Amino acid sequence: MLETVQKVHDESRQGEAIAPNSGDSQTYAKKFYIESYGCQMNFNDSEIVASILNTQGFGATRNVEEADLVLLNTCSIREKAEQTVRQRLTEFKKTKQQKPHFLVGVLGCMAERLKSKFLEEEKLVDLVVGPDAYRTLPSLIEEAGTGQKAINVLLSREETYGDISPVRLDSNGVTAFVSIMRGCNNMCTFCVVPFTRGRERSRDPHSIMAEATDLFERGYREVTLLGQNVDSYYFVDEAGNETVTFARLMEKVAEISPLLRVRFSTSHPKDITDEVLHTMARHENICNYIHLPVQSGSTRILQLMNRTYTREWYLKKIDRIREILPGCAISTDVITGFCTETEEDHQDTLSVMEYAKYDLAYMFAYSERPGTLAARRYQDDVPEDVKKRRLAEIVALHRGHSLDSMRKDVGKxxxxxxxxxxxxxxxxxxxxxxxxxxxxxxxxxxxxxxxxxxxxxxxxxxxxxxxxxxxx
CATH class of the missing domain: 2.40.50.140 (Nucleic acid-binding proteins)
Structure with missing residues (x-):
């Protein structure tokens, strides 16, 4: 999807090797080492994987040399992440030559698309597991241990891992992410997520509340409700007696304690409602911060991206947020150089940024990702030098806005x-x-x-x- 990340504020955890808190004194017979790439959903998935592996006698380690099992939780969003994963797998292949029982596996979004290359053509891995198949890890590890190639990349319409308590890997003990849903129904043409993570399904609110309550009782003071598009969270119990929207779920979590801060990520502009905004306004412990990806300021490009809103509609949403939540911080994602983008389209993006004056922005030059609708429908026809120049202009504009936003807080x-x-x-x-x-x-x-x-x-x-x- 996207290449060349530029952002203000250091929130990136890409390629991070993660392990439990140092206070975890339990002894395990075997060790696993895991690296995660990409979005926070991947890091949350790694915590689910750690929980599953713990039940099978595997404990996490930061030292790859002492690991019996190495897992890379992958991302298909940017080409750079794929290149890094391939390089790491090549390094682990050398380790495997010295340790015959050493197993290497690929998890996550790259699993489906590159399974045959990793397993058969390049012989880099022993097992490949998709985002909805982590429960089968124990049997796949056993299968791989016999010398067979183990694979499960099937997507699910039901799996939410709601009954699995994540192991908080490398946690600070204060903030934590709580996954509330999986998958995505928004078929944005640049994005591979619907094909790698499947359709939207919302997790049982009772399991979410139980997890958030447990975190608070263990000393955590902030939770971020996590999903590809949290605003579309919608749960109806089997008897049809209970319906929970995202606004209601967020309120339930906020009511656990006024000492528990609540954040959420990510919102799709078309789905964030007045109900959500008014809920935020009612609760002091729901943070006044909304991530609202615009992607482009050009209505024509937004239509090619299948974003389902126009430039004018998005700007009215910005106005509505500021009307109901004065002073609310807003961040965004911006893609420059999407297929057929003209200088006029680029100027439209700059003008939206000038209007919104985002507090934080994640800015990217478009990079075609195999398997996306854009790769099948459009030609990636904006020259690389033009993409880089436009990206530089976007970054420079945002840096000015970010600095202005920070300066306004001095003295407060x-x-x-x-x-x-x-x-x-x-x-x-x-x-x-x-x-x-x-x-x-x-x-x-x-x-x-x-x-x-x-x-x-x-x-x-x-x-x-x-x-x-x-x-x-």
């Missing part, structure tokens, strides 16, 4: 949830404001999981710098 005081020690200084802590902006401040005697009031003294384009003026 915000409630911040302490998440941990700053990456740049052991004497400072960091946390995020209600608007999802990172703030750093002196450590003092503060602890992770506390809420503090921070007066902002200065800023950079990506960080607020402040002084703690009180505890909450």
């Amino acid at each position: 005081t915000f409630k911040v949830l302490v998440e941990g020690t700053s990456k740049k200084s052991d004497t400072q802590l960091f946390g995020r404001t209600d608007h999802n902006k990172v703030a750093v401040f002196d450590k003092s005697d503060l602890r992770k999981g506390e809420y503090v009031m921070v007066k902002i003294d200065d800023c950079t384009a990506g960080t607020l710098i402040g002084t703690v003026v009180g505890r909450c």
Whole structure:
């Protein structure tokens, strides 16, 4: 789908090797090592996989050398991720030559499309498992252990893994993601997700509430409700007695405790409703932050992308958010250089960005992904040098908006949830404001999981710098 990521604020975890908290003292007979690529859904899936493997006697390790099983949870969104995965598999193949019982597997979105290449042509892996087949991992591992090639990439209309309690890999113990649905029904022409993750299905709200409540009782103070398109969450029980919309689900989670912050990602502009916005306005602990991908500011390009809204409609949605939630932070995704994009289309995108003045943006140059509708229907005809130039203009415009947004917070005081020690200084802590902006401040005697009031003294384009003026 997308190539050449540019973004302001460091939230990327692509290619991260993950393992349980250091406090996990349980001893396991075998070890697995897992790397995850791409979206947060993949990292959440890795936590589900870890839970399944724990029941089979596998414990996670950060050291690939001591692993009996190596898994790469893959992403098909960007070409770079696929290249990285292939490189890593080649490296693991060398390790396998020295360790005969060493097993290598590919999970996730690349599994279906590249299964034959990985298994047969290049002989890089022993097992390939799609996003809906993780329950079969134990039998597939056993099969691969006998020397056979093990594969299951079947998609499901029911699987939500709602009954599996994820192992919180590499968690800070304060924030966690809770998956509320899987799959996607929006057939955006640039996107491979509907083909790799299947159709939308919503998880039982009772299992979501149980997971969120358990997290809170274990000391977590923020949950992010996660889905490819959370606003389309819709659950009806088998008897037809209970219907739960996304707004109602979010409210239920917020009511667990006023000390539990609630975020959500991602929203599709066509589905975020006034009901959701008014629910956010009613609850102080539902964060005033909405990720609302625009993709393009040109109505013509939006139609080619099958985004199902126009430029004018999107701008009215921005207005509605700001009417109901004054001061709400808004972030977005932007694709430049999509098929047939003209300079006029590009200027339309820049003007939408100028109107919205996003607090955070994920900006990409279009890269054709095999299997998508765009790859079948359109020619990727915008020259690479033009894509790069347009992307640079988009990034430059957004950096100015982001810096302006940060500067407006200087002199103000915000409630911040302490998440941990700053990456740049052991004497400072960091946390995020209600608007999802990172703030750093002196450590003092503060602890992770506390809420503090921070007066902002200065800023950079990506960080607020402040002084703690009180505890909450």
